[in-house]
Amino acid sequence: MSITPLRKPAAEPTDSATLPQNIEAERALLGAMMIDNRLVEDVQVKLRAEHFFLPLHRRIFELILRVVDRNQIATPVTLRPMLFGDPEFADTDTNYLTELTQNAGVMIAASDFASQLYDLALLRELVQVGREMVISATDTSQDVDPQAKVQEAEMALYKVAEQGEVTGSVKDFKSSAMLAVNMAERAIKSGGSLSGITTGLDALNTKLGGLHRSDLIILAGRPAMGKTALATNIAFSAAQRLMKDKDFGTAPTESAGAGVAFFSLEMSADQLATRILAEQSNLSSEALRMGKISQSEFRNLARAAAELENLPLYIDDTPGLTIAALRTRARRLKRQRGIGLIVVDYLQLLQGSSKTSSENRVQEISEITRGLKTLAKELNVPVLALSQLSRAVEQREDKRPLLSDLRESGTIEQDSDIVMFVYREEYYHAAKKPEDGSEKFQAWLEKAHRIEGRAEVVIAKQRHGATGIVPLMFHKMTTKFSDLAEDAYLPDVH
Numbered sequence: 001m002s003i004t005p006l007r008k009p010a011a012e013p014t015d016s017a018t019l020p021q022n023i024e025a026e027r028a029l030l031g032a033m034m035i036d037n038r039l040v041e042d043v044q045v046k047l048r049a050e051h052f053f054l055p056l057h058r059r060i061f062e063l064i065l066r067v068v069d070r071n072q073i074a075t076p077v078t079l080r081p082m083l084f085g086d087p088e089f090a091d092t093d094t095n096y097l098t099e100l101t102q103n104a105g106v107m108i109a110a111s112d113f114a115s116q117l118y119d120l121a122l123l124r125e126l127v128q129v130g131r132e133m134v135i136s137a138t139d140t141s142q143d144v145d146p147q148a149k150v151q152e153a154e155m156a157l158y159k160v161a162e163q164g165e166v167t168g169s170v171k172d173f174k175s176s177a178m179l180a181v182n183m184a185e186r187a188i189k190s191g192g193s194l195s196g197i198t199t200g201l202d203a204l205n206t207k208l209g210g211l212h213r214s215d216l217i218i219l220a221g222r223p224a225m226g227k228t229a230l231a232t233n234i235a236f237s238a239a240q241r242l243m244k245d246k247d248f249g250t251a252p253t254e255s256a257g258a259g260v261a262f263f264s265l266e267m268s269a270d271q272l273a274t275r276i277l278a279e280q281s282n283l284s285s286e287a288l289r290m291g292k293i294s295q296s297e298f299r300n301l302a303r304a305a306a307e308l309e310n311l312p313l314y315i316d317d318t319p320g321l322t323i324a325a326l327r328t329r330a331r332r333l334k335r336q337r338g339i340g341l342i343v344v345d346y347l348q349l350l351q352g353s354s355k356t357s358s359e360n361r362v363q364e365i366s367e368i369t370r371g372l373k374t375l376a377k378e379l380n381v382p383v384l385a386l387s388q389l390s391r392a393v394e395q396r397e398d399k400r401p402l403l404s405d406l407r408e409s410g411t412i413e414q415d416s417d418i419v420m421f422v423y424r425e426e427y428y429h430a431a432k433k434p435e436d437g438s439e440k441f442q443a444w445l446e447k448a449h450r451i452e453g454r455a456e457v458v459i460a461k462q463r464h465g466a467t468g469i470v471p472l473m474f475h476k477m478t479t480k481f482s483d484l485a486e487d488a489y490l491p492d493v494h
Contacts, residue, residue, distance in 0.1 A: 020123040021053040022116060029113040030057060031100035033064050034075055039110050040068045046114045051121035059086060060097070076101060129156045154328050197341055197382060198256045200237020203470045203483050207459055208418065210256065211238075211341065211382035215463075216373040216415060218347075220387040220406055221422035226455065227386050228267065228345055229275070229479040230422055234384065235260045235343050236276050239313040242340075258340025258381070259312035261333045263326055265349035269315040276313075279480045280304040314339065322351045323371040327378075334379045342379075344372065346386035347412075366411035373415045387412060389421070399428045403460050419461040424474060426451050455481065 033039050044065055049058040063082050067074040076097035083089040083097075133153050196210030211217060211234075221227040241257025264272055278285035281304040287293055288301065314333055321329075326344070333339045344350070352364035369385075376383040389405045401421035406412045413419060426448070455474040459467045473482045 019053070019127060020120045022120055023054060025113045025116055026052050026054060026057045027100055028103060029110060029117065030060050030064070031103060032107050032110040032113070033061075034079070034097070034101050036107060037064075037068050037074055039107075040064060040074070042111065043114050046118050051117055053120070053124070056089060059083070059089070060100075126157075129153070132156070154332060196256075197238050197258045198241050199234045200241075201233075201470075201472065201481060201483055203472065204457060207465070207468060207470050208462070209464065211384065212417075212464065213340075213380050213382060214377045215382045215417040216369070216376050217382060217384045217418040217420065218387050218406075218412055218416040219384060219420050219422065220389050220401065222389050222393055222401070224427055225422040225424055226474055226479065226481070227422045229474075230457070230481050231343050231345055231384060231386055232262075232272060232275055232479075233279070233481050235262050235313060235341065236279070236311075238341050239311050240308075242312055243310065252338065252340075259337055260314065260341045260343060261330055261337075261339045262313060262315045262343045262345070263321065263329075264315060264317045264345050265319055265321060266345055267317070269317040272315055272317075275479055276308070277301055277304055279478050280308065282478060284477045285479055312337065312339075320349075320351060323368045326350065327371060327375050330375055330379065334381070339379075340381050342375070342381055342383045344383065344385040346388060347372065348388050362411070369411045369415040399423070399425070400456075401458060401460070413461065416461065417463045418459070421458040421460060423456045423458055424454070425456075426454060 029043065033043060047061070049062045052058045052061055060079065060083075063079050064074040067078060067082075072078065080097055089096075133156075136149050136152070196208070196212040196215075198210055199205055199208070219227050219231055238258045239260045242252065242255050242259060243257070245255035245257055246252070262272065274288055275285050277283075278288050281297070281300040283293060283297055283301060293301070314337060316329055318325075330339075330342055347368055348365070350368045352367045372383050372385050387406060389401055393399055393401055393405050400423050403413050403419060405421075406419070453473050453475065455472045457470040457472060459470065461467065471484050473484055474480075475482065
């Protein structure tokens with residue numbers, strides 16, 4: 001298709017020879033929109049004014065959208081009076097708008113022109129980011145933080161990459177319904193209880209349906225309850241399931257597993273790895289750390305390490321991360337490794353991005369929880385964030401946690417889709433041990449045997465289903481949670 005050359009308008013950027021652009025395609029598209037205003041609806045889904053290279057063309061595009069939005073007809077005749085006095089139009093021939101509509105044949109390729117202009121705009125944005133990176137990298141003043149510059153560059157590049165989603169976030173009911181049907185189909189194939197990513201625990205999968213994409217899941221508990229152990233168990237199970245499904249030829253999109261990014265702000269990467277290896281080789285993590293294992297146990301450890309060397313579990317143990325830095329690193333892992341689950345241990349150790357946030361801790365936690373929820377939706381992955389509980393638990397007779405026990409609980413409870421508490425009565429019961437030989441000692445001992453190794457996950461909030469209590473077993477030696485022999489659930493939490 002040939003396009004009749006038009007007179008070159010004024011105000012064309014001076015670096016047009018070096019930046020990606022197609023002026024003729026811009027002219028053709030604007031002309032097609034003025035010939036048939038029905039094209040505006042489709043074009044404006046893909047393009048914004050800033051995607052045009054020439055300032056004059058941006059102005060014309062804005063005017064076309066404005067006029068059509070008023071249910072009026074956008075033609076050269078109706079647009080020309082609006083451009084009088086416009087500095088971008090000052091040195092341009094008054095017949096320029098009419099000349100844009102001279103090639104009626106461009107109507108057929110209007111959609112292709114829009115796509116090409118969008119791609120060129122992305123390339124120009126990439127050039128701009130590159131220029132800013134060069135300028136920033138050559139700044140060697142004393143107050144420059146190279147790591148901060150790297151993070152800024154990554155964020156800028158990710159923003160450019162994310163602009164590739166030109167269809168917008170609005171989905172018709174048909175596509176939304178298909179997503180719901182596909183999720184139900186996955187649950188049926190998994191045996192009727194798992195539509196999201198597996199937790200590795202049948203009882204918890206049954207209660208939650210797995211960890212669902214775009215959800216923010218809060219896992220909270222007092223110290224020594226085992227919340228890090230449970231998070232580690234879940235992360236390992238999800239990563240292992242993905243690895244096994246790949247071996248069986250299951251597509252990653254069909255797998256109930258996922259690659260996992262584990263942001264450990266409290267424990268080091270080797271400590272987490274030690275825990276996982278201890279769980280899989282049935283060794284005490286304490287004995288493993290201190291080297292108190294036999295040769296046969298060491299062989300079991302080496303075998304477990306060899307089997308898990310390709311495990312898609314990525315640990316970032318950088319201390320003192322800001323929520324902005326965490327989001328940047330998560331995006332990178334999503335892009336490079338295709339992760340499908342993010343674990344944060346724990347959110348109170350994250351820092352807000354703003355300078356004033358440290359002055360108001362509640363405000364800072366609010367920024368962090370909103371940032372984690374936004375990250376879950378942005379990357380379309382579940383985010384499992386651990387949280388500390390306040391000491392109010394210790395002051396009650398019944399130590400089972402409540403939503404009000406969450407530190408800075410307002411925003412955490414509000415922004416989360418699921419809130420779970422880890423509770424082990426055994427821990428508190430041990431502190432109540434009476435004097436040996438007393439009348440109360442026998443009763444205490446009987447209860448100690450009855451609750452030994454018992455743990456509960458209290459589902460205090462769930463947007464997708466009922467709340468309640470999931471009973472589990474906790475093996476202190478290997479810091480591993482497992483299902484109970486029976487599958488009975490306790491009454492719902494009210």
